[in-house]
Amino acid sequence: MVDAGPVLDLADPRFWSLLAVAVAVLVPLGHAMARQWFFATFSVAAIGLLFGPGTLAVATGIAVATYVAGQALAGARLRSGATPTALLIATFAGALILFVAHKLPHQTAAFAPLAALPPSLMAIGFSYVCLRMIDLLRVVAEGRAPAPGLAGSIGYLLPLHMLAAGPIQSYEAHARQPPVPPTLSMLEVLEALERIVGGLFKSYVLAGGLRTLLLTGFEAEGLYFLLEIQLFYLWVYLDFSAYSDIAVGLGRLLGIATPANFDRPLGARNLTVFWERWHISLSQFIRRNIFIPVQLTLARRAPRHPLRAASIAFLVAFLLCGLWHAFSLHFLIWGALHSFGLIVCNLYRHALTQRLGRDGLKRYQANRPIRWLATAITFEFSAVTLAFALDRNFTDRLVEWLG
Amino acid sequence: MSALRNIATRRSVHVAWRVTWVAVRLILVFWMAETGRAFIYQGF
Numbered sequence: 001m002v003d004a005g006p007v008l009d010l011a012d013p014r015f016w017s018l019l020a021v022a023v024a025v026l027v028p029l030g031h032a033m034a035r036q037w038f039f040a041t042f043s044v045a046a047i048g049l050l051f052g053p054g055t056l057a058v059a060t061g062i063a064v065a066t067y068v069a070g071q072a073l074a075g076a077r078l079r080s081g082a083t084p085t086a087l088l089i090a091t092f093a094g095a096l097i098l099f100v101a102h103k104l105p106h107q108t109a110a111f112a113p114l115a116a117l118p119p120s121l122m123a124i125g126f127s128y129v130c131l132r133m134i135d136l137l138r139v140v141a142e143g144r145a146p147a148p149g150l151a152g153s154i155g156y157l158l159p160l161h162m163l164a165a166g167p168i169q170s171y172e173a174h175a176r177q178p179p180v181p182p183t184l185s186m187l188e189v190l191e192a193l194e195r196i197v198g199g200l201f202k203s204y205v206l207a208g209g210l211r212t213l214l215l216t217g218f219e220a221e222g223l224y225f226l227l228e229i230q231l232f233y234l235w236v237y238l239d240f241s242a243y244s245d246i247a248v249g250l251g252r253l254l255g256i257a258t259p260a261n262f263d264r265p266l267g268a269r270n271l272t273v274f275w276e277r278w279h280i281s282l283s284q285f286i287r288r289n290i291f292i293p294v295q296l297t298l299a300r301r302a303p304r305h306p307l308r309a310a311s312i313a314f315l316v317a318f319l320l321c322g323l324w325h326a327f328s329l330h331f332l333i334w335g336a337l338h339s340f341g342l343i344v345c346n347l348y349r350h351a352l353t354q355r356l357g358r359d360g361l362k363r364y365q366a367n368r369p370i371r372w373l374a375t376a377i378t379f380e381f382s383a384v385t386l387a388f389a390l391d392r393n394f395t396d397r398l399v400e401w402l403g
Numbered sequence: 404m405s406a407l408r409n410i411a412t413r414r415s416v417h418v419a420w421r422v423t424w425v426a427v428r429l430i431l432v433f434w435m436a437e438t439g440r441a442f443i444y445q446g447f
């Protein structure tokens with residue numbers, strides 16, 4: 001079975017001790033610049049303590065490079081009054097090279113000077129850091145927010161409580177938050193603690209218990225194989241959303257906006273709704289930075305074919321989304337299946353609107369049996385594709401089971 | 404009954420219940436992380 005867990009170990013008492021120190025210092029700290037510099041210094045120091053000096057150097061290098069690129073993009077925009085597209089593409093290319101380096105550790109390890117990069121990039125969750133880099137640089141280049149200082153770049157790219165498994169908060173939203181958060185009441189502190197402990201409970205007791213007691217790595221025979229597909233999906237949801245809950249709770253205590261990543265995705269009635277509720281920060285990143293730009297470009301070229309533009313944009317966005325998860329055929333197919341699912345959803349919705357009208361569509365959506373059926377289909381589609389993408393044993397066993 | 408209901412809806416009781424539930428979950432987390440898994444493996 002492939003473990004979907006992050007590199008950062010939540011069972012490591014050093015992680016919690018460090019965060020307790022950060023909360024103790026940040027809560028009474030009322031000066032914006034002091035908060036920013038403390039959090040930046042704390043985050044890189046914590047990375048050094050948890051992962052060693054090599055990772056500390058790589059993380060600092062990434063933050064400094066992003067800071068320099070951000071300043072260069074803001075400067076170029078100021079001089080020309082337009083988005084510096086060539087410079088933006090060059091910075092994206094740099095981020096992409098690092099991304100490929102950390103996804104292909106064996107290949108890059110062959111080059112001695114780069115051998116230390118992949119493990120260090122894995123340790124800081126570079127899949128997430130890279131998307132934050134891209135979001136920040138694009139927002140700065142388009143003049144939607146000012147370029148951050150060095151401390152601001154570190155605080156956005158490498159926040160310790162979000163290294164484990166995201167979320168990938170948008171830079172625009174991050175830049176908009178108040179520099180000094182309002183003081184939390186005792187009840188708000190309790191709510192934050194409930195979120196953290198709820199996440200730990202989900203991860204260790206519910207997901208841990210489910211995995212230990214009920215998952216067999218798709219080795220079970222007969223109907224249990226079908227049941228395990230559902231349980232595997234539930235396990236991934238519990239484990240992944242647990243990390244999100246912990247990050248949200250910690251962000252609340254630290255006074256750093258940390259968006260929720262999951263919102264009852266198992267009850268989604270179609271794939272469009274599913275992607276509004278599952279790994280929300282990733283799907284919003286894809287929407288902002290891939291889907292909408294591709295769709296707009298195509299729609300401008302062929303304004304009479306909006307559905308075709310949306311379909312191609314879904315395909316491009318989700319093939320890239322699959323490759324973001326892992327450079328594997330399984331994840332590429334997973335991305336293709338989800339894009340086809342979304343295309344079908346979009347076309348079906350369009351056909352229904354044409355046939356029933358807006359009021360008819362509302363009545364259709366309110367119909368309870370249809371909603372249950374749609375939710376069940378979405379659940380099964382998500383469960384099967386997830387098992388296919390994450391577990392190498394699943395496909396062989398599925399062929400065996402069907403045959 | 405109404406006296407009981409008054410006590411149950413009092414804010415302090417509600418907060419105390421939430422704190423207790425946090426503590427119970429935390430104990431279960433530690434138990435699961437330390438001995439729970441081994442216990443489950445042996446038990447089944």
